[in-house]
Amino acid sequence: MELLHRYTKDGLNLVGAYWEPKEKKACVVFTHGMFDNVIENNFIELIGENLSKEGYGFIFGHNRGYGVINSIIVRDPVTKKAGNKIIGSTYEKFGESIYDVDLWIETAKELGYKKIILASHSFGCLKNLYYLSKKGIEIIDGLILISAPDTAGLVGRREESKKMFLEAEQNIKAGNSKKIMEGKMLNIFPISSRTFYTFRKGSILDIFPLVEKPKSFGIFSDINKPILVILGEKDSVIVDTPEKDLEELKKRAIGTNDFSSKLIYGASHKYIKKERELSFTIVEWMKDRY
Structure with a gap:
């Protein structure tokens, strides 16, 4: 290798x-x-x-x-x-x-x-x-x-995602798109607002x-x-x-x-x-x- x-x-x-x-x-x-x-x-x-x-x-x-x-x-x-x-x-x-x-x-x-x-x-x-x-x-x-x-479908059907998407959207509108979310991805990993927001339905990764x-x-x-x-x-x-x-x-x-x-x-x-x-x-x- x-x-x-x-x-x-x-x-x-x-x-x-x-x-x-x-x-x-x-x-x-x-x-x-x-x-x-x-x-x-x-x-x-x-x-x-x-x-x-x-x-x-x-x-x-x-x-x-x-x-x-x-x-x-x-x-x-x-x-x-x-x-x-x-x-x-x-x-x-x-x-x-x-x-x-x-x-x-x-x-x-x-x-x-x-x-x-x-x-x-x-x-x-x-x-x-x-x-x-x-x-x-x-x-x-x-x-x-x-x-x-x-990913968009699986994240979207989790109840806690609604709150997280709202948090991400608020951070992005406030100019803090890189702010780390309070919740974690897969309940383990930190995720930024801008990255998590792309997991919503209708985004470019909803493919x-x-x-x-x-x-x-x-x-x-x-x-x-x-x-x-x-x-x-x-x-x-x-x-x-x-x-x-x-x-x-x-x-x-x-x-x-x-x-x-x-x-x-x-x-x-x-x-x-x-x-x-x-x-x-x-x-x-x-x-x-x-």
């Missing part, structure tokens, strides 16, 4: 972990979820090692939402003057994630890959879907969604509406490339039951004639102690198609 240091188009210095294969059949570009990073992720190393053994490249690219609160080197794209920016999942702006996904896709191209499969876990799935909605589906050759959440199940399912239904959806039996993002959720997504994947899903029994959202099954599922799906 090699660490890659790259700058996004808006000047952030991000780190990517790259597993290089002997041959370059295709590259899986992975977008992580909230609060995640390459050091503390429990399954990413196994996936990278197993994919590279089969001739596939693997890039786990940090995005500006890695960790809780972090200081990232930022360089002005014009003047090249360097400084630091405090971001992390606590402060990130969802719309800016497009720069991060684009960085690692372009890196894969620079490394010589002709086929790119865009993969993600948790909140990263929404970032990848948003990216495709803006940049176009033709950029990729396949899509892997691991524990994809309807995977599994809770409300509207007639139009958005970009997910437009994807005309092979899709693999993976869900843990005990996942925290489940809307109805894991079986019903996967069946609903199969019905919504009307743009592709190659939809696959895998329910990993006993698995939680982080797939602890189920890493090998998760890795095997991805590797075998790749070997069947690329």
Whole structure:
């Protein structure tokens, strides 16, 4: 595994972990979820090692939402003057994630890959879907969604969210958009007002509406490339039951004639102690198609 240091188009210095294969059949570009990073992720190393053994490249690219609160080197794209920016999942702006996904896709191209499969876990799935909605589906050759959440829907159906959205809105109107909320994300992590406010229905991240199940399912239904959806039996993002959720997504994947899903029994959202099954599922799906 090699660490890659790259700058996004808006000047952030991000780190990517790259597993290089002997041959370059295709590259899986992975977008992580909230609060995640390459050091503390429990399954990413196994996936990278197993994919590279089969001739596939693997890039786990940090995005500006890695960790809780972090200081990232930022360089002005014009003047090249360097400084630091405090971001992390606590402060990130969802719309800016497009720069991060684009960085690692372009890196894969620079490394010589002709086929790119865009993969993600948790909140990263929404970032990848948003990216495709803006940049176009033709950029990729396949899509892997691991524990994809309807964040806006799930947050919206929690009673305490009404009070939190009101608090966030008041802080933003008062010019305190970076003010930390009194309540915590997932009852654990601090979250800024501006970041939490994007979790409301109708925002730009309301892009995977599994809770409300509207007639139009958005970009997910437009994807005309092979899709693999993976869900843990005990996942925290489940809307109805894991079986019903996967069946609903199969019905919504009307743009592709190659939809696959895998329910990993006993698995939680982080797939602890189920890493090998998760890795095997991805590797075998790749070997069947690329």
